[in-house]
Amino acid sequence: MATENICAVEKRGRVYLITLTGEGEHRLNSALLSAIRAAVAAVRAFPGGASALVLAAEGKFFSNGGDLAWARAGTAPADRQLAYRAALRGLVADLLALPMPTVAAVTGHAAGAGCALALAHDAVVMRASRGFLYMSEVDAGIKIDFVGEVLRQKVPDAVARRDLVMIGDKMTAAEAVRRGIVDAAVDGGVEDVVAAAVAMAEELAGRGWDGENLANIRKATWPVLWSWSKVKDYGGEAPARPRL
Structure with missing residues (x-):
């Protein structure tokens, strides 16, 4: 099935x-x-018992971040950027609310918003021999808002977060595992990483968790991220942080 x-x-x-x-x-x-969100919605609609989700990518890149050329093109680039931010937040909300475990198979480079998308999953498996996590915004001179909040919530170690966001370190899988950012570094090619992610997801599915309860636990564990992902577009200004 394709989207x-x-x-x-x-x-x-x-x-x-x-x-x-x-x-x-x-x-x-x-x-x-929109295509990823449609695929996630289709997965959610499938009948069946305990299950899990893996997101992977073909080629050299898992995702090289936001499509800046697309966002700045056309007659209304500001509208495109608003739509992009809203869609990204919507996808993260979809993952947080999904009633099954989620695993990102980082098969290649994951930069900027692509890095944040990977970390929005419950677990991350990364290719050991090729690819890195990279928050490119500081080098590119790009403002971050929601993407920065994903990193704040999902990279709890302040030094690792600083090195990613403020220094722009390009972290290999081994370094990301050492710093507790990803769960496993996998030797081999793309299919090996995907197979490892699927095996991890299969094990999680086998736990037989109540899916809706799992989704509610995610929202309760990362309430700020859940709140940010659900707000209407804020025109580039961050919404007020909710009281915890």
Whole structure:
């Protein structure tokens, strides 16, 4: 099953695998984000018992971040940027509310919003031999808002977060595992990483957790991220942080 020929969905055992297709950089724009959200919605609608989700990508990149060329093109670039931010927040909200465990298979480079998308999952498996996590905004001179909040919530170690966001370190899988940012570094190629992520997801599915309770636990564990992901677009200004 494919979604707009941008991503494909297949089932391996109890695991639904969404793959960003093609050899490109998988830069995030409204079309790609909408396709991923449609695939996640389709997975959620499938009947069945305990299951899990894996997000992976073909080619050299897991995702090289936001599609800046697309966002700045056209007659209304400000509207495109608002739509992009809203779609990204919506996808993170979808993952937080999904009634099953989620695993990101970081098969290649994950930069900027692509890095944040990977970390928005419950667990992250990363290719050991190729690719890195990289928050490119500081080098590119780009403001971060919601993406920064994802990093704040999902990278609890302040030094690791500083090195990613403020220094722009390009972290390999081994370094990311050492710093507690990802769960496993996998030797081999793309299919090896995907297979490891599917195996991890299958194990999680086998726990037989109540899906809706799992989703509610996510929202309670990361309430600020859940609140940010659900607000209407704020025109580039961060919404007020909720009281905890």
